[in-house]
Amino acid sequence: MRELSGRVAVVTGAASGIGRALAVRFAAEGMSLMLADVDPRGLSQTAAMISGVKVLTQITDVSDAPAVQHLAHRAFGELGAVHVLCNNAGVFQGGRIWTRTEEDVAWLLGVNLWGVLHGIREFVPRMIEQGTEGHIVNTVSVAGLFAGANTGGHAVTKYAALAASQSLALDLAQIGSKLRVTALCPGGVRTGISRSERVRPADLVVARTRDDLTSQEWLDGMLEKGMEPAEVADATVEAIRQEHFLVLTHPGYDDSLREQTTALLAGLLPEPPDGEPRP
Template sequence: MRELSGKVAVVTGASGGIGRALAVRFAAEGMSLMLADVDPRGLAETAAMVSGVKVLTQMTDVSDAPAVHHLANRAFSELGGVHVLCNNAGVFQGGRMWTRTEEDFAWLLGVNVWGVLHGIREFVPRMIEQDTEGHIVNSVSVAGLFAGPNLGGQAVSKYAALAASQSLAHDLRQVGSKLRVTALCPGGVRTGISRSERVRPADLAVARTRDDLFSQEWLEALVEKGVDPAEVADATVAAIRDERFLVLTHASYERSLVEQTATLLDGGVPGPPDYE
């Protein structure tokens, strides 16, 4: 998909970070926007940062199927179609596997997995029916490639998001669709992901544990020295144009993937990468 001007992009998790950077970058390409998030203030701030294109916003909890259905209805009816779908909304929850509660997994899987699945189910059939070039970008995270200590719940959700992305790419090719897929796997990026608890639903709230808080502090240090979200948005646009499936934010992850495969084939347990 080489030409973006005049097309329509949908971005979830658009109130800040990578989602905001994607919105700004797509607007610079001349794309109309449908922006979604659970944070109304951040969503409005993102919308105010773009000009010269049509921008719609919608409060949307991506873990809620009817909410995503409504988002899709608005995008197709009010913008005339959708050409780029970014299932970008995501949350972080750290801690050891045996300390994570049902509420923790319900939250992680609801946003990080069901958010992607709802987006696929609501948008992709209609995008196929358009019979135009298009692209689905799923924000997976490097946690979908490497399962490290204190990141078990996160890895479970993100590995699932990667599997969904890969299977979707195969399914689309099998039916001869013009749509393509990118799995965006960022590592350290200057976003608010470490403060995910601020948007956690009250009915899924649980007491914080020491290992959970340790993981949050680790992530805060990681994102503080991370790359600019605008760089990730630039890489995403390049991937859309080049029809590239996997996008990494750090070159060291390529080496880590090779090392991980070798360790697995040798019967060992792969170590975590240098998350950077």
Template structure:
């Protein structure tokens, strides 16, 4: 999909971080936007920053199927089409997997996995029916490729999101669709994902544990040395134009994937790449 100008994009998790950067960059490319998030203040700020053309916003909890269906209905109703869908909303909570409560997994899977699945189910059938070029960008994570200590439910949700992305791409290719897919797997990026607790639903809040705090310290340090979200947005636009499936924001992870594959083929626990 080479031409973005005059087309329509949807971005979830648009109130900050990669979602905000995507919104700004896609607006600069001349696209009309539907932006969604659970943070009304941040969403309004993003809309103002991306105000190069037509920008709509909607408060949307992507873990809620009905909310995402409503987002899709409004987008197609008011903007007429969707050409780029960015299932970007994501949250983080860490700790050892044996210490994580049901509420942790419910929250992480609800946003990180079901948010992607709801986006696919609500938007992709209509995008197929359009019979035009289009692209779906699912924000996964390198944690969806490399399972690491302290990532617990986050890695579980992101591995599943990667599987959903690959399955979607294979299904679309098999049926001859004009739609393409990118699995965006960022490394360290300066976002607010390390403060995800601020948007955690009250009914899923639980007391924090020592290993949770240890994981928090690690991700705080990683975020501080991360790359600019605008760099990621630029890479995404390039991936859309090149129809690239796997997008690693940090090239050193390619070696990590090779090392992981070799270890697995030997039946060994894979080494961890440097999380930069």
């Protein structure tokens, strides 16, 4: 899908970080936008950064199926079509996997996995019916490729999001669809994901554990040295144009993937890439 001007993009998690950068980048390409997030203030700020194209916003909790259905109804109804869908909303919860509560896991699964699945179910059938070129971008994270210590709950959801992306791509190819899929796997990017607790639903809030807080401190440090979200947005547009399935944002992750595969085939526990949590 090389021509973006005049097309329509939907971006979840658009109030900040990668989602905001995607919105700004798509607008620069001349795309109309439907932007969604649970953060009203951040969403309004993102919309205010954009001019020259039509922008709609919708407060949307992607873990809630009816909310995503409403988002899709508005996007198709008011913008006429959807050509690029970015299932980008995501949250982080660290800590050892045996200390994660049901509330922790429900929150992570709700946003990081069900958010992707709800987006696929509500948008993709109608995108197929359009009969036009289109692209689905799922923000998976490098955590969907490399599981690390103290991030088990998060990695579970991201591995599942990668599997969903790959299955979607194969399903679309099987029916001869013009839609393509990208699994976006950023590493350290200067976003606010380490402070995801600020948007955690009140009914899923539990007391923070020491290992959880330690993991957050590690992530804070990694993100502080990370790349700018705009660089990820640029890589995403390039992936859409070149129809790339997997996007790795940082040098060295390709070598780490090869090393991980070699270790697994030898029956060994893979070492995480440099900068990722280790035993």
